[in-house]
Amino acid sequence: xxxxxxxxxxxxxxxxxxxxxxxxxxxxxxxxxxxxxxxxxxxxxxxxxxxxxxxxxxxxxxxxxxxxxxxxxxxxxxxxxxxxxxxxxxxxxxxxxxxxxxxxxxxxxxxxxxxxxxxx
Amino acid sequence: xxxxxxxxxxxxxxxxxxxxxxxxxxxxxxxxxxxxxxxxxxxxxxxxxxxxxxxxxxxxxxxxxxxxxxxxxxxxxxxxxxxxxxxxxxxxxxxxxxxxxxxxxxxxxxxxxxxxxxxxxxxxxxxxxxxxxxxxxxxxxxxxxxxxxxxxxxxxxxxxxxxxxxxxxxxxxxxxxxxxxxxxxxxxxxxxxxxxxxxxxxxxxxxxxxxxxxxxxxxxxxxxxxxxxxxxxxxxxxxxxxxxxxxxxxxxx
Numbered sequence: 565x566x567x568x569x570x571x572x573x574x575x576x577x578x579x580x581x582x583x584x585x586x587x588x589x590x591x592x593x594x595x596x597x598x599x600x601x602x603x604x605x606x607x608x609x610x611x612x613x614x615x616x617x618x619x620x621x622x623x624x625x626x627x628x629x630x631x632x633x634x635x636x637x638x639x640x641x642x643x644x645x646x647x648x649x650x651x652x653x654x655x656x657x658x659x660x661x662x663x664x665x666x667x668x669x670x671x672x673x674x675x676x677x678x679x680x681x682x683x684x
Numbered sequence: 685x686x687x688x689x690x691x692x693x694x695x696x697x698x699x700x701x702x703x704x705x706x707x708x709x710x711x712x713x714x715x716x717x718x719x720x721x722x723x724x725x726x727x728x729x730x731x732x733x734x735x736x737x738x739x740x741x742x743x744x745x746x747x748x749x750x751x752x753x754x755x756x757x758x759x760x761x762x763x764x765x766x767x768x769x770x771x772x773x774x775x776x777x778x779x780x781x782x783x784x785x786x787x788x789x790x791x792x793x794x795x796x797x798x799x800x801x802x803x804x805x806x807x808x809x810x811x812x813x814x815x816x817x818x819x820x821x822x823x824x825x826x827x828x829x830x831x832x833x834x835x836x837x838x839x840x841x842x843x844x845x846x847x848x849x850x851x852x853x854x855x856x857x858x859x860x861x862x863x864x865x866x867x868x869x870x871x872x873x874x875x876x877x878x879x880x881x882x883x884x885x886x887x888x889x890x891x892x893x894x895x896x897x898x899x900x901x902x903x904x905x906x907x908x909x910x911x912x913x914x915x916x917x918x919x920x921x922x923x924x925x926x927x928x929x930x931x932x933x934x935x936x937x
Contacts, residue, residue, distance in 0.1 A: 612884045616877070617894065626873045627865070627899025627906060633925065635895040636881075637932050662933050667926040 566680050570597040573676045577669050579661035585680055586611045588620055589653040602659065610657045614645040618655060633670075642666065646674055648681035656680070701937075706737055706796035711935060712830045713739070717789035719819070719828040721745075724797050725752050726815035726826070731802035739792035743785075746805040746812075753812035754805055755781055758788070769806035770813050778813065782822035793934060833891055833935050834914040840931055841920070846904070848918035865900045866917045874908055874917065891936040895929060897922050911936065 570583040574597040582600040584593045584607055593607045602610070617634035619625040625634070632647040642662050648654035656677040660669065701708040710720040721736055724747075728734060731748040733756060744756040754769045765780035772778065789795070819826045831839060838848055838858075847861030849870060859867075881894070891911035899906050905922045909915065909932060920928060 609884050613881065616880050616884060617896065625899065626869050626877055626896055626908075629898055629901065631896045631898050633895075633897035633905075633922075635893075635925065635929055637893040637895065637929050637936075639890040639892075639936050642929075642933065662937055666929045666933070670926050 566595045567598055569676050569680050570595065571599075573597075573672060574599070576672065577660070577664055579664035580658065580669065581661065582607075582610070582657075582659040583673075583676075584610060584657040585677075586614060586655050586657055587653050588615055588618065588647070588655050591615050591620075593657075610643070610659065613643065614655050614657045618645050618647050633674075635666075638662070644670065644673060646677050648677050651681045654681040703794075703796055706735075706798040708794060708796050710795040710830065711793070712836065713789055713792040715786075715789075715824055716828050716830050717792050717795045718786055718822070718824050719826055720795055721785065721789070721797075722815045722819050722824060722826055725818070726750050728799070733800040733803050735798045735800055737794075737796045737798075738788045739794065741788055741792075743788060744800075744803075746803065748802070748812065751812035751814050752818060753810055755784070756803060756805055758784065769810035771810065772813065772817075778821060782818070786822065832914050833911040834909050834916050836935050837893075837909055837932055838916055838918065840935070841918075841928055844920050844924050844928065846919045846921075848916055850916045851914070853913050862919065866906070866919055869899070869906065870917050877908075878910075893929070893932045895925055897925060907932075 566585055570585065574580045574583050582602045583597045585595045586593045591611050593611050596607065617625050617636065619630045624630055634645040636643040639662065642660045642664055644658040646656045656673060658673055709724060710717040724734060728747045729750060734745045734747050736743045736745065741759055743758045746753040746756050752770060755766045758766055763780060763784045765777050765784055768777045770778055770781060816826065830836065835850065838850060845861065847863045847866055849856060849863055849866055850858040893907055893909040895905060895907040897905045900919065903922050904919055905925050906917065906919050907928065908917050
């Protein structure tokens with residue numbers, strides 16, 4: 565189940581708080597990790613930020629090509645947005661503490677998204 | 685009592701950043717870090733043991749009357765200068781202490797300080813050396829200030845960046861490497877992007893870096909960092925995204 569994959573990723577990294585699997589074409593959060601403390605409004609904003617930073621069909625964030633990874637690194641929070649390689653509307657939105665192990669987290673989050681998106 | 689003292693110090697220090705109860709005095713290594721240590725000595729009037737965490741190393745210095753009396757201990761080091769009272773009559777010990785402190789500071793990513801009660805050290809007649817005297821002896825500029833966050837980020841990652849533009853206010857203050865695509869993005873896309881993000885994340889404040897993988901071609905990442913009036917846009921290999929994100933986080937934390 566998707567929630568199990570998200571929970572496994574979340575518990576594997578101290579400082580990882582919220583994981584949300586979303587569909588960018590409808591800009592809807594589909595599943596979150598089971599113990600997220602994020603409210604509905606915060607999740608909606610997270611999905612909007614994913615659409616803004618990764619870009620949607622016909623609307624590129626910056627440059628000339630669509631991105632498959634975007635990171636917003638602030639003083640209080642680190643937000644990571646990943647787009648699946650095959651189903652490009654599938655995205656993983658991650659909210660972490662600033663001191664999360666980003667070097668280990670990024671490849672693990674990517675693997676989690678590809679697993680969910682491919683239905684494996 | 686110590687916990688209370690630390691809390692009172694934290695309340696008294698405006699804009700100070702604390703890590704595990706210790707005040708951060710430098711986010712860089714090298715002369716800037718050593719200058720920060722000397723400035724702490726210069727403001728310490730009462731007898732104290734100043735415990736500096738210099739990167740991973742803890743060094744306890746005996747300080748009184750704005751003077752350094754000696755190095756009480758340095759974790760993992762057995763330098764002859766450790767435990768010896770500092771005096772101008774012992775120039776070799778004095779220089780050895782300076783060399784040790786400079787080596788500790790050289791590659792430290794962060795320096796913190798914690799004031800602890802005085803511990804027995806040397807003889808009562810050892811006055812030590814003033815911070816200004818040490819600065820002269822060790823060739824340190826006491827007023828050396830760290831670079832602002834965005835400039836520090838660019839300097840720390842200079843060898844990784846393929847190109848960058850540094851902007852202060854509305855003025856471009858530095859442009860290096862391949863910047864043609866970056867300039868175009870900066871001129872046309874960055875401001876609308878930041879406005880759109882602010883509309884979504886209204887609580888976002890302070891320094892921030894937005895990093896994108898592949899906007900100007902596969903294998904190249906682009907980051908836009910802002911802190912205060914300074915901003916930069918830079919390009920680098922995509923596989924360096926984790927490293928540069930971690931670097932930014934360490935600078936602004």
